Amino acid sequence: MSADDPDGELVRRVGEGDVHAAEALVARKLPRMTALAHRLLGDRAEAEDVVQELFLRVWKSASSWRPGAAKFDTWMHRVAFNLCTDRLRKRREVPLPETWDAPDPAPLADAEITAEQQSDAVGRALASLAPRQREAIVLTYYQELPNREAAALMGIGVDALESLLARGRRALKARLEGTDG
């Protein structure tokens, strides 16, 4: 097992049917992967479906996992990311009702705003970003992936990632401050 993959030993034990290792892997990865799916999809129930599908694949693959170029965490991100983008693509194929409008994030001007309200407003602003900007921000900021890994996951170069990040951050700020027209 790869010495520089922090999950390698745990995955090996999961593949041998070690239940304690499976529990430890779930404790380590479930919050991280649920957050990824939740932020990409903007829907908690759908995120939970994705995470269940992801872990089914983890359990199936653990016994044959071999260290290669990618770390296990990167492989999990790739599977989860693809599951989410598949769902987002299917959503786009279903025509939206004529009355549908993108959620309108409330401006954060009020100093009395609670942490929960602020979190909700940022969540709505994230959901209203262009999908590629949202993906870049979620992978880089919340998942803390190195820029090359995030770019590779999205199938783009680092320059394109930086452009998406800058535009996404600007758009997010404008929406939260109510200055985006």
Added chain:
Amino acid sequence: MAEMDLNRFETLVTAYGAAPDRWPDDERAAAQAFARADPRAAALLAEADAIDALLFAHRVAEPSRTLRAMVIEGAPTKRRLTGRARMWWTGLGIALAGASGMLAGSAATAALEPITANVLMYSHDDVPALDYSAEENAL
């Protein structure tokens, strides 16, 4: 150390924010040195820091205990793996027994009808090969 100028520094902070630990590894030292040396860096960092604060105000709920339990429920256990291996060996046994029977039958047929037997002798090629490559390639 990577080269750093105002233009590249601005690109870095507008993309990755104000925290140096999110800047690319190969440019971090040069960007930090630029931030210390150039008075124009402070305004860019302050603006980026305000957007970082907005981003990190977003919280998502911890996974529920039910979800955790459902996920762990599907994990492989020694008992399941043993059961699966036993089923696999049983299946292989049946397949080999079938192939042996066909071979024996073909041998008997060969004794009676040599021309037809030449065709039947190769029927054991139908036994599935033990090939794990497809599963490993899936990773």
